[in-house]
Amino acid sequence: MKKPDGKVVLLGDMNVGKTSLLHRYMEKRFQETVSTVGGAFYLKQWGPYNISIWDTAGREQFHGLGSMYCRGAAAVILTYDVNSLQSLTELEERFLELTDSASADCIFAIVGNKVDLSDDCALPPDENRPEKPVASCGSKVRKQVRAEDAIALYKKILKYKMLDEKDVPAAEKMCFETSAKTGYKVDYLFETVFDMVVPIIIRQKAEGLPQTVDITDYKPAKRTKSGCCA
Numbered sequence: 257m258k259k260p261d262g263k264v265v266l267l268g269d270m271n272v273g274k275t276s277l278l279h280r281y282m283e284k285r286f287q288e289t290v291s292t293v294g295g296a297f298y299l300k301q302w303g304p305y306n307i308s309i310w311d312t313a314g315r316e317q318f319h320g321l322g323s324m325y326c327r328g329a330a331a332v333i334l335t336y337d338v339n340s341l342q343s344l345t346e347l348e349e350r351f352l353e354l355t356d357s358a359s360a361d362c363i364f365a366i367v368g369n370k371v372d373l374s375d376d377c378a379l380p381p382d383e384n385r386p387e388k389p390v391a392s393c394g395s396k397v398r399k400q401v402r403a404e405d406a407i408a409l410y411k412k413i414l415k416y417k418m419l420d421e422k423d424v425p426a427a428e429k430m431c432f433e434t435s436a437k438t439g440y441k442v443d444y445l446f447e448t449v450f451d452m453v454v455p456i457i458i459r460q461k462a463e464g465l466p467q468t469v470d471i472t473d474y475k476p477a478k479r480t481k482s483g484c485c486a
């Protein structure tokens with residue numbers, strides 16, 4: 257098997273469409289999925305480099321695996337569902353800390369998937385959205401997460417990582433909206449990220465950093481009261 261030169265990891269809550277995005281990009285089709293168990297990866301040739309793209313499980317019981325998959329990652333694609341504000345909140349509350357093991361110069365992309373289900377009839381900026389029932393907007397439902405919400409999260413990530421806005425790609429460039437179902441902006445997302453990780457791969461190769469996932473790094477998650485893992 258070819259050895260990967262660099263790693264891109266998809267993270268996000270269950271059901272947001274991580275596996276579907278990867279299928280759409282790699283196989284150019286949308287097919288029914290089953291909820292991911294553990295993780296899986298695809299290898300993508302990008303110019304002279306082989307990039308491994310890791311699909312992770314959003315389900316809580318697999319949460320402990322996330323930081324193992326992120327180890328040394330050149331890019332992390334944080335995925336949410338544009339019709340679920342909670343799925344965006346989860347990125348900050350549950351998934352961001354998993355990226356502590358990623359490369360220090362890791363690229364972050366924030367991706368709102370399932371745009372085919374909603375119309376972008378923008379909400380008034382001061383409307384208190386989460387408590388409101390989903391209103392209809394034309395033939396579709398009204399989108400629950402605005403582009404500005406994703407941009408605000410990107411800026412919080414920079415703060416968390418203690419990065420200066422002027423040293424990293426602009427938030428507007430790194431926040432995407434996609435549909436794995438129709439294929440909308442899926443190629444654009446992955447190919448933008450691949451172009452950005454090439455310099456990181458070159459540096460990692462020069463430093464001789466390994467690009468495999470070491471399962472001995474896995475630390476089982478603590479049990480919570482509900483019996484799930486955290």
Ligand SMILES: Nc1nc2c(ncn2[C@@H]2O[C@H](COP(=O)(O)OP(=O)(O)OP(=O)(O)O)[C@@H](O)[C@H]2O)c(=O)[nH]1
Nearest residue numbers: 270271272273274275276289291292314370436437
């Ligand atoms: N309408 C629509 N449905 C989607 C889209 N992407 C995924 N889905 C559906 O959403 C459900 C969950 O998709 P998955 O790709 O399995 O989600 P996941 O993030 O991989 O979930 P876990 O593996 O549990 O973490 C499936 O029924 C998909 O068919 C999309 O862009 N539009």
Ligand SMILES: [Mg+2]
Nearest residue numbers: 274275291292
């Ligand atoms: Mg999945």
